[in-house]
Every structure is written in structure tokens, then in C-alpha cells.
Amino acid sequence: MTDVDITSKTMDGMGPHGTKVGLLRVLGPAHVWALGVGIVLVGEYMGWNFAVGKGGAYAALIACWFAGILYTCVAMIDSEVTSTVASAGGQYTQAKHIVGPLMAFNVGLYLVFAYTMLEAANAITAGYLFSVVATMSGHEAALDQRPFIILVIMFLAWLNYRGVLATLTFNLVITAIAFVAILVLFLATSGVVGGGIMEHAALFEGHEMPYGWIGVLAAMHFGLWYYLGIEGTTQAAEEVRSPARALPFGTLAGIMTLLIAATLTWYVCSGALPWEFLGDGVNGSVAPLFDTARLSGSNALIWLLGIGTLFATLASANGCINDASRAWFAMGRDKYLPGWFGAVHPKYRTPYRAIVFLVPIALIFALGAPLDQVITFSILSGLLGYTFMPLNIIMFRKKWPLNSIKRGYEHPFHPLPAITLLTLCAVTFFAVFLGYGTQLVAMIGFYIVVSLWFHFWRYRFVNRGAQFTMPWPKPQGY
Amino acid sequence: MAHYDPPKQGKASQLIDVVVLVVLTVGALFVPLWLGMAGAAKSVATPVENPTWEALGQTPAQAAKYEALGYDPASAHDLILARFDYSFSFGALLTMIAVILLYYFLILRFSEVEYREVISEKFGDK
């Protein structure tokens, strides 16, 4: 490979990084926050309420807080590792350096699937919102949702294609609006500033625990939905100006924002909507915050929460495209996937081939599969990823003890968060088993098959020593 | 350990790899759907004839909310009474646990083999 040819227009050694084209370092901590919270906040606007259906309102609150603990562990562990392994690909690159190539391949696929499925779910929801608005504004025939679903995916992919700074600045604005909408709804309806509509005691009467304690376990399945995706902040590592500081800060600020948003959401929705209606996300309350606003009787609130719902789905889909393409790109760059995907756009400095390739994949799922299946596929991929994290941090601390390399952030109480996380993951596996056991087994069957494919075929194209890129000493015990 | 030089992959072979992955992915999602094994549907165990809010177990305060949302007892009947079935067999539970453990054992095992190779090429055998 020739690096420089002074007669060539594109390889004359005068480019931004010599002749090399890499991702652009332009983001600050606020963008990291927007990426993390933006992906997740849609979970407050729709989806979390399936947990109410699984076990009642109290079960959903318990699940909300236990899932909160799970994700706090995730955020702490992730912050420590990623402040050290700062690279596009996030957990994939962590796994490659700490556990091994096959684990990394699996983790990379978890990421791509969790985000692409979530993106599809968001597009479906956005399409549904357009049809609701059409009906409310007096459109008689049923709206064809497909062009709107496709438009959401196409527009956001185009935005991502054109550059990361505009993409995540857009995310910052719409995420902030969606978050403020939740705060406003809480202030307006909870009675904190007078005139509340909350009737928790009356609504819970006789329906405290409709399924008993097994319902609480089952609710953990959708309890994840309050926070799913916060770990995606690490994908921005190669585009953040100062990863060792901005990533832990953005991630931990993000999980705090979400804990507040999730609790407020539970409070206002369960105080206004009966649990059977709230818990049925298909025939009952598709968008619970929006329904709560409807009951408040204020047109301004209805509009605000309607816009909030739309913005939350857009922000989430946008962040998902960003994260899935970074993971796909990073795997291509290492030849874990065909090397063709490891290309960076010379002008926009984005992984453009990965972005374009994932568009039709997202469309297949958005147009061809039912919403709860898509959500379950996304949750399962996420869950497999969270199960990997405790293994990851335990090995990380063992192979490189605290003083052997510099860490941007060290999480406290190790190994307590790792053990807590592993336990909560086991509980959640059981919860998924209660509702979607077949999918769980089908999905793991899929990962076993691709793992064998990778180990016996694909791995031959990968450079052995060169894929270990961190300037670390040799791991202990090798 | 000797330095390993990976072969350069041709365009056609890259394309085949992508197709294989896409087919497997789409298959994993759609095969359970086609086989009708997907999902946990709710069902109404004991329907109520001529439902009233009391017969559906709703207090006046709860009934008022349903009416504000635009329901009457008949249209809210299925929504209120449908329940999940959480019964399961221990055989199925053990199968799931076995599959998950097998999966993690498999990847950790293979990863370790590959990882030792990476470390010895990167840092040399000492």
C-alpha cells in the first residue's frame, strides 16, 4: 500500500491527517448526554407501560427502580472501561481488548441489532403518531403509514451521513424539548403547583398486585425499556474531543436524567390512567404520557406531549443510526466484517457505507415485523450485552489492576456492581422466559450459529496482533 | 509465535459474507413468527355477560377514568379482563438455562483461544 503519491489529487499527503481519513473529533459532553438520553427517552413516552400490564402499577415501579440499579451498574462499569478504551465501536472494542475476538464479534452484533431494532420500533411509532394526528385533524380514510415510516428512516440516515456534529446537535435540541415536556406535565398534573389530577389511591384500590409477586418478576422484562440504550454513549468515543472526561460525565449525567424522568413518568401516568388501560400498549395506551395529557383537559399540554412523543421517537432513531453504524464500521475496520464497511467519508467524515447499508435492514424490520417482536428482539440483544459487561469488568480489573494503566474514571465498590448486574440480568432472563421463551432460545440459537461461522470462517481475515491497538502493557496471567 | 498474515478478501467473497449474515438475521426474527411460536398473548379467562363497571371490578373513581377515556363497560371488557398466563414447565426453564450457559461457555472458550494468540503475537512469548 502506498501512502503518499504527490501526483495524485487525493493521496498527496496534504489531507487533514496526512493522507488518512478518520472520524472527526468535534463533540462535547452535552452531545454525549444527548446521544445517551436521546436514544432512551422514547422509552418513557411508549413501551415502559407494558411493564404495568405484566404485573400492575406497583410492579412497574419496582421494576423501574431495579432496572435503574441495573443500568446504574452498567453506566458505572461502562464509564470506567470506556474512559480507558475510547474508540468507535464502544463495547465491541472493549471486548476485543479484554475478553477476546469471538466475544467482541458477538458484542458488536448485539449492539447493531439492539439499535437497529430500536430504530425500527421508533419509526413504527412515528408512523402511528402521524396516523393519529391525521385522524384527529379529520382525515377520513386510514392514513398510509409506510411513507412516513420510510421518511423518518431516510431523513435521519441522511442527517447521519452528512456529519456527526449536526446530527447530535439536532438530537440535543429535540431531546431537551422532550425532557422538558415530561417536567411540565409533572408540574401541571401532579398538584405540586396546584390543580392536580392525581388519584393514585383510588385507582390502585383493589388492583395493587394483580399477579402477585411473579408479576413483579415478569415486569422486569419491560422495566429495561425505561433505560435501554444509555450504554450507547461509548459509540461516540472517537468523535468526542476529550473522551476520558466527556464520556463518564455524559453517561452518568444521562443515567441520572433518566432515573428522574422514569420516576416522574410512572407517577403521573399511574395516577391518571387505570392500570389495565395503561398496561396494554397495543389496544390501550400506546403513548401513556400523551394519554395523561389528554385527561388533563388542557390543549396546550396535549400539543406539548404530542410533540414530545414525536421528538423522542426521532431522537431515539437518530441516536440508534449513529450507534449502530459506528459499531458496524468498527467491525469492518478490523475485518470482523468485510473490510469494505470500514470506510470513512472524506468530506463528511462519517462511516458512510455502514450508514447506507443499515438503512434497508432497518426498513425490513420497520415494515415487516410487529412492534412487540421488534422490541423484544432489541431488549434481548441488549440483555445479552449487559450480561457481558460484568464479565468484562472482572477480567479488566484482573488483567490490568488499578495501578497498571491510567483510567479516566474508576468506579467504586468493585466487584459489587458487577455481581449486582449479573444477578439482575439473571432475573431479567427469567422474566423474558415467562413471556417470550421461544424467541429467547431462537435468538441464542442465532448467536451460536454466527459464532461458529465467525470462529471457523470469518476470523481468518483478521490481523492477529494488530487488532490490539491500546498502548497497554501485557495483561497479567498471559 | 509466528506472525499471521491474513489473506486479502475479494469483492465477491465479501458480498457472500454480508448476504449470509443478513439471511441469518432476518431468519432469526421471522422464523419464530412464521412457526407461530412467538409472543405471549393475553386472554380473557372468564368473560362477563352484560358487563357493568361493578362486575368488571372497577370502583366509581376508576370507572370515571375509563369514561373520560371514551370507554363504556362493553368496550372496556376485553381490555380489563385479559390476563397473561405465567405458568411454565421446569423442563422448559432448565432448557433455557442450559442454552444460555452453553452459549456463554462456547464464546468464552473460543475467545480465550483466540485471545492468547493475539497477546502472544502482540507482546511476544516471554
Next chain:
Amino acid sequence: MDLWNWLEYAAWALSVAFGLHMLLDWLKTDSSYSEDVLTSSREGELEAMAEEHKVKS
């Protein structure tokens, strides 16, 4: 034909426009730069961080 029918067509048209723009730019980029330049990004080029990693033990 009311407003929403027009919006449906507009959504189709915009989707095609965004898709075409990406597709054309992609083909243009691929043909005007060599593959070696496009795939020259490497992991771990973290200049600032790399310098601080010193073995202390």
C-alpha cells in the same frame, strides 16, 4: 384528496430524494477517491490519551 393525501405523496417524494442524494454521493465518493484512502482509518489513534499511558509498576 385532502391535505393528508398530499402529505403522503410528499413523504414518498422526500424519502426518494434523501435516498437518492445519499446514493449519488456515495457513488461519487467511491469513484473519486481510492479505496486505500477511504479505508485508512485505524483504531486507537488517540494521540492525547496514548501519551499518558505509562506503566507505573
